[in-house]
Amino acid sequence: MRVLTIPGDSGPSFSKLSLSLASTKKEVKEVQKLRYKVFIEAMGLTALANSEGLDKDEFDDYCDHLIVRDTKTLKVVGTYRILGPNAARQLGKYYSESEFDLSRLENIRGGLAEAGRACIHPDYRSGAVIMMLWAGLAAYMRRERCSHLIGCASISLADGGHNAAAIYRAFGEDEMSPLEYRVKPHLPFPIENMDEGHEARIPPLLKGYLRAGAWICGEPAWDPDFHSADLFVMLPIGNLDNRYAKHYGTEDIAK
Structure with a gap:
């Protein structure tokens, strides 16, 4: 395990956490x-x-698996998995391709890193863990010379899908990708069947993507296994705020 411990002066939330790649x-x-x-x-x-x-x-x-660990209990409290372009080439696909047609992205495929399965223990959701995971993603993309981060952002359908529809309807041109990066879901989520007038409650992970400068690349797909509507998001490395890596000292992750 290659551990990157957050300096103590980063604040009490970070002093007991470490970032590493599973080895x-x-x-x-x-x-x-x-x-x-x-x-x-x-x-x-x-x-x-x-x-x-x-x-x-x-x-x-x-995949490479980012791990945030509580250094006092040694418990894994956060994770993100990353499929780099070389690994995707060996596997023959990205996870997103099970839900979306990515043929329009063929010209940038060699620079795509896919992040997924973002997961944080319920007792550690104050914000410190997700910030460390974002730091790891930023450092990983620079190390692998990736141009874009892609992934699926899930919205629960526990309310019957009204929130998922409200979120998508609320997106403006600033949130949507350029037309050349639009993708199509294999199994579209039926937005047209959802009532209008519901308040859009954006999940924290999707909100984080948008704040970092990610684009929404088209209509959501329906994932019946996880009972969710999934949006395909793309984050150009140029839009990713490098303060994550610089502030948390993760420039040398997994060298």
């Missing part, structure tokens, strides 16, 4: 256990339950 199968399993608790147990997705208590798929073996 062993044991660490990856720790990540999968946290994801299982957050994505499957807490959301009540009984169809995805398993006796191992692990959230895993074919992408995990090809």
